[in-house]
Amino acid sequence: MSDRTYVVGTVPYLNACPLVDWFHFNGQDRGVSVVDAVPSDLANLISQGDVAVGLVSTLQAILQPGMHTIDEIGVAATGSVESVRLFSKCPITSVESVALDNSSNTSNVLLQILMLKRYGMTCSYAHHQPDLASMTKTSDAAVLIGDNGYAQIDAYPYVYDLGQEWFDWTGQPFVYAVWTSRNVIDPKLRDLLYQACDWGMSNFSYLAAARSAKHGTTEVRALHYFNEVMEYRLQQHHQDGLALYASYARELRDSLVMHQC
Numbered sequence: 001m002s003d004r005t006y007v008v009g010t011v012p013y014l015n016a017c018p019l020v021d022w023f024h025f026n027g028q029d030r031g032v033s034v035v036d037a038v039p040s041d042l043a044n045l046i047s048q049g050d051v052a053v054g055l056v057s058t059l060q061a062i063l064q065p066g067m068h069t070i071d072e073i074g075v076a077a078t079g080s081v082e083s084v085r086l087f088s089k090c091p092i093t094s095v096e097s098v099a100l101d102n103s104s105n106t107s108n109v110l111l112q113i114l115m116l117k118r119y120g121m122t123c124s125y126a127h128h129q130p131d132l133a134s135m136t137k138t139s140d141a142a143v144l145i146g147d148n149g150y151a152q153i154d155a156y157p158y159v160y161d162l163g164q165e166w167f168d169w170t171g172q173p174f175v176y177a178v179w180t181s182r183n184v185i186d187p188k189l190r191d192l193l194y195q196a197c198d199w200g201m202s203n204f205s206y207l208a209a210a211r212s213a214k215h216g217t218t219e220v221r222a223l224h225y226f227n228e229v230m231e232y233r234l235q236q237h238h239q240d241g242l243a244l245y246a247s248y249a250r251e252l253r254d255s256l257v258m259h260q261c
Helices: 014-030 039-047 058-063 105-118 146-150 162-170 187-201 204-211 219-229 236-251
Strands: 006-010 032-036 053-057 068-077 084-088 097-101 124-128 141-145 158-161 174-181 231-233
Touching: 006 014, 006 039, 006 187, 014 032, 014 053, 014 068, 014 146, 014 187, 014 204, 014 219, 039 053, 039 105, 039 174, 053 058, 053 105, 058 105, 058 174, 058 236, 068 187, 068 236, 084 105, 084 162, 097 105, 105 124, 105 141, 105 162, 105 174, 105 236, 141 146, 158 162, 162 174, 162 236, 174 236, 187 204, 187 231, 204 219
Parallel strands: 006 032, 006 053, 097 124, 097 141
Antiparallel strands: 053 174, 068 174, 068 231, 084 141, 084 158
């Protein structure tokens, strides 16, 4: 049993399971406890020092000075991510109003960058709880992330995968979340996070069987998600994509609509 306890924050989504589930088996013996929070709330826990490290949306590390990250581990995808999507009643080039999922600033800012820079469009934005029916009552389109964004929804004629939109425009992968802390990450904790990632990436089949029902999908679809969509070990091309996103986020910061935690 460890003589020190680390509190690790994570998001309650299927895509995080390979990075944190190891702690559910080994955390107590390694001095690690895990708390779940949506990305926008998790960012607040990090800022307040309530968690030692959190799997937080990348915008937190980009826009808040002094944050420390683990650059080699994260939640990323090259092209389609399948769980960050815009559901629209009209083509994207006709969208004038968008309801934003208040769970995550990173994905909402990604959409705003795409609309401004790729499509040259200025829209009105408003934050909402992630309920698609209510979001689109007064808006042309809505952003959903995580398990809500991954759900099989067929009621909207136009659905845009924001990861694919980014890739088609830039040719770069997109990094959605990284391990982030307001303090230098303890080397022991850093090593545990690497071990957790290695275990998760070696046990996709087990995780798909064990976690699919809880996250509202099938074992087959969850295994596809882990094996063919998600990327957890970050390389230089991921860093290049993240740097490009960061440059746009900083450039447009004053005009972006972001949820205040």
